[in-house]
Amino acid sequence: MIVIKSSLDSFREFYDAEVDGLVRHAALILRSDTDANDVVHDAFVAAYRRWSEINEPRPYLYRSVMNGCRNRYRSNNRERDAIRRIDTIHPADEHHVLWDVLAELPINERSAVVLRFYGGFSQAEIAEHLDCPQGSVGPWIRRALNRMKEQLDD
Amino acid sequence: MTDLETQLASVLAERATGVVVTRDVDAVEREATIGRHAPRDRSTSRRRPLLAAAAFMAVVAGGAMVLDMQGGGSTASADWTPQVQSVSTTDRAAISEACAAELMALSSNNGINGTAEEVLGAIAAVDVRGGGGYVVYDSGLGCGAERADDGSFSVEYSVTGDKSTVLAQSLQQINSDVPAVQVLSVSSGVVGNERSYAMGVVSSEATAVVVSTRLGPVEATLAGQVWIAWWPASNALDDTVTATNDAGQTIAKASFSDLLPS
Numbered sequence: 001m002i003v004i005k006s007s008l009d010s011f012r013e014f015y016d017a018e019v020d021g022l023v024r025h026a027a028l029i030l031r032s033d034t035d036a037n038d039v040v041h042d043a044f045v046a047a048y049r050r051w052s053e054i055n056e057p058r059p060y061l062y063r064s065v066m067n068g069c070r071n072r073y074r075s076n077n078r079e080r081d082a083i084r085r086i087d088t089i090h091p092a093d094e095h096h097v098l099w100d101v102l103a104e105l106p107i108n109e110r111s112a113v114v115l116r117f118y119g120g121f122s123q124a125e126i127a128e129h130l131d132c133p134q135g136s137v138g139p140w141i142r143r144a145l146n147r148m149k150e151q152l153d154d
Numbered sequence: 155m156t157d158l159e160t161q162l163a164s165v166l167a168e169r170a171t172g173v174v175v176t177r178d179v180d181a182v183e184r185e186a187t188i189g190r191h192a193p194r195d196r197s198t199s200r201r202r203p204l205l206a207a208a209a210f211m212a213v214v215a216g217g218a219m220v221l222d223m224q225g226g227g228s229t230a231s232a233d234w235t236p237q238v239q240s241v242s243t244t245d246r247a248a249i250s251e252a253c254a255a256e257l258m259a260l261s262s263n264n265g266i267n268g269t270a271e272e273v274l275g276a277i278a279a280v281d282v283r284g285g286g287g288y289v290v291y292d293s294g295l296g297c298g299a300e301r302a303d304d305g306s307f308s309v310e311y312s313v314t315g316d317k318s319t320v321l322a323q324s325l326q327q328i329n330s331d332v333p334a335v336q337v338l339s340v341s342s343g344v345v346g347n348e349r350s351y352a353m354g355v356v357s358s359e360a361t362a363v364v365v366s367t368r369l370g371p372v373e374a375t376l377a378g379q380v381w382i383a384w385w386p387a388s389n390a391l392d393d394t395v396t397a398t399n400d401a402g403q404t405i406a407k408a409s410f411s412d413l414l415p416s
Contacts, residue, residue: 008183015179024170033173041177041185048186098165117159118166149158 011051015044018058021119022065028114029069031103039068062129066111073107101151105144108132112140249287250277253297291380334406335363335381335397352395352410353382360397360405 019040026036043064047054054060102110108130115126116137127134155163254270267273274291289297337354356363356376363374363381374383374395381395397405 011183012179015182019175019177019179023175024173027173028166028170033176036173037176041182044179044182045186048182098162099169102165113162114166117163118170145156145158145162148162152158 011048014057018061022061025114025119026065026069028118029111030072035072039072040065043068059128063131066129069111070107097151098148101148109140109144112137113144116141249299250289252299253289257297335360335395335408337395337408337410354395356381356397359399361400362398364396366394
């Protein structure tokens, strides 16, 4: 009984420590608080069911959330278009240009950029979270930065 | 860091500041537990035809009364007790409007033009539960909507298989004979809690449609020849739908897997 309680307590502690960061990362990638909360919630539900089997919950949850973001992003084409249209009403200062360019990036590049420049993760950690070869991360980020630079120069 | 990288970090930090977490760990535990451990309770299933009938009557007669299965269904979970309750006409109208807009856009993208009435038909049933609802039209088209953070209703219509295929399939029903029982669409993981919706059509001979899920049997709301069902878990692709007649005899069965691309 004590073991079970301890396990559930550790889940709650982990949830409290990580939920904000996970939702924020997901929201920056998906550009929707609602979608981000859904994706993170689903990831935690899945993690809860396997909690006793998960040795490293943080990488597990990030990987699960990033995967959820990819799935949600791909199924929301219409919503994504609507968000773009809404975003264009903002004044075109440099911040908004960067934000708009971010919206145009392929999902892997966008996720890598958010994890690197918001989360401060290393390339190895990003590769782990995105479940991709480490060698892919650098080129994704470089391509994304080049596009942003081109847009700002225009 | 270069200037660009610094700017980017600043933009992301600025945007992240306004992000609000809307869920909590209790909801996670509740949902994880319901989806996994809910035992089947056959004692409640006998009440379901009455509840479904009452709900359907309410939809047809009043317009403002709809079936609310907040956690509704026929399993034993305390969080999932069928009940009929009043839902504001404002919510109902907002859900219908959001769903109609989504389906009309989908129709237009598929080269189907006309007014909403021509394309969708009248509303056959509205099934509102918790923060969202599911609308089914005479045409056989169905759509789910959920309340977004800002109070508006956003549509999340993720259909198993291709939307266009489902749309075309649904529209064909308008001009063809309705089969004994058929699943037209399944959606899951809708905004909000993990959940699934299914809808389809059934012959006029049927008086009840029951969806077999991993949480136990769920009786669909029957509106004319359209049926809809909802349950609080995702991934029900292996489940079946059974239509029965007045005598309780099985008329036909259909499987959700029929919707999957071969």
